[in-house]
Amino acid sequence: MIVAMQERAGEDQIQQVIEELVRRGFEVHRSTGEQQTVLGAVGARVDFDIRDIEVLPGVKQVHRISSPYKLAGRSFRPEGTVIQLRNGISIGGRDVVVMAGPCSVESRDQLFTTAEAVARAGARVLRGGAFKPRSSPYAFQGMGEEGLRLMREAGEQFGLLVISEVMEISQIELMAPYVDIYQVGARNMQNFNLLRELGHMRKPVMLKRGISATFEEWLLSAEYIMSGGNYEVILCERGIRTFETYTRNTMDISAIPICHKLSHLPVAGDPSHGTGRREKVAPMARAAVAAGADSIMVEVHSNPDKAVSDGAQSLYPKQFTELMAQLRMIAAAVDRAVA
Numbered sequence: 001m002i003v004a005m006q007e008r009a010g011e012d013q014i015q016q017v018i019e020e021l022v023r024r025g026f027e028v029h030r031s032t033g034e035q036q037t038v039l040g041a042v043g044a045r046v047d048f049d050i051r052d053i054e055v056l057p058g059v060k061q062v063h064r065i066s067s068p069y070k071l072a073g074r075s076f077r078p079e080g081t082v083i084q085l086r087n088g089i090s091i092g093g094r095d096v097v098v099m100a101g102p103c104s105v106e107s108r109d110q111l112f113t114t115a116e117a118v119a120r121a122g123a124r125v126l127r128g129g130a131f132k133p134r135s136s137p138y139a140f141q142g143m144g145e146e147g148l149r150l151m152r153e154a155g156e157q158f159g160l161l162v163i164s165e166v167m168e169i170s171q172i173e174l175m176a177p178y179v180d181i182y183q184v185g186a187r188n189m190q191n192f193n194l195l196r197e198l199g200h201m202r203k204p205v206m207l208k209r210g211i212s213a214t215f216e217e218w219l220l221s222a223e224y225i226m227s228g229g230n231y232e233v234i235l236c237e238r239g240i241r242t243f244e245t246y247t248r249n250t251m252d253i254s255a256i257p258i259c260h261k262l263s264h265l266p267v268a269g270d271p272s273h274g275t276g277r278r279e280k281v282a283p284m285a286r287a288a289v290a291a292g293a294d295s296i297m298v299e300v301h302s303n304p305d306k307a308v309s310d311g312a313q314s315l316y317p318k319q320f321t322e323l324m325a326q327l328r329m330i331a332a333a334v335d336r337a338v339a
């Protein structure tokens with residue numbers, strides 16, 4: 001941490017800051033310039049609130065240098081994390097893994113028709129919500145455990161792994177036999193109790209970015225899971241809220257290379273929630289792969305016009321097949337391959 005003192009700060013004020021830093025366990029290196037004194041405070045305290053120093057008399061600015069997340073930070077595993085799943089699939093290596101399926105599991109027929117189509121097009125993971133975090137309490141809330149049973153069965157039948165959203169602690173154990181990856185939705189990114197419990201599981205978690213989360217907040221949420229011993233976390237950019245209303249969210253493609261720089265965790269892109277509009281999904285999926293995404297999650301529905309949730313952003317199976325062909329070319333251009 002760097003503490004820059006005000007130009008007119010007196011020696012007593014400087015001493016007070018030094019004493020406070022030492023009291024908090026920092027080693028202090030002082031640089032006394034002609035105009036200004038700057039203090040370098042060394043000591044990896046992660047639970048430190050820099051505002052406690054900012055408010056001391058004579059302090060001009062405080063900069064944190066070390067990140068407040070340790071396990072999620074790139075330096076913890078500079079070589080990157082590769083998450084091994086079943087069927088020889090791994091996320092975070094050279095392969096780009098495509099996850100696809102409906103927003104919600106609605107019926108056996110809807111799920112199986114969609115699963116067959118996405119598997120034939122080359123998806124490796126079937127997505128589908130059984131517990132749905134809907135903005136309105138009157139909207140369809142999901143099929144629950146029956147939906148999970150269908151997900152597993154469709155996964156077995158078409159050779160797909162399964163990802164589905166967990167919304168609360170009581171669903172964690174219930175979901176374990178059905179899913180290969182837990183999805184934590186944007187609305188739950190800061191549900192710290194849920195994250196902590198998922199940290200006790202030995203199953204990968206895909207952590208979506210909250211609609212207004214900074215990178216630091218997002219990585220601290222990953223840290224909650226990892227601090228329980230579960231290091232298998234995938235970060236998923238799914239669009240953030242900005243002043244723009246044309247799209248449902250603003251897909252932050254730059255989040256992909258930024259997360260790769262800040263963290264060793266694999267990064268996924270979800271252009272469906274990222275844009276909310278079907279015709280914008282393919283271009284943003286292509287952009288995400290070009291930007292280095294390790295995985296793409298896309299909503300696909302056998303009959304999007306009749307979907308109970310997110311139909312407007314769900315691809316028709318034919319569009320998804322075309323997209324897969326494009327993603328294979330883009331992956332090759334950035335020295336990757338679609339799994």
Ligand code: PEP
Nearest residue numbers: 103185186187208238273
């Ligand atoms: C979803 O994947 O269907 C979903 C609800 O996503 P998000 O949490 O990103 O809104």
Ligand code: MN
Nearest residue numbers: 103299309310
């Ligand atoms: Mn959805």
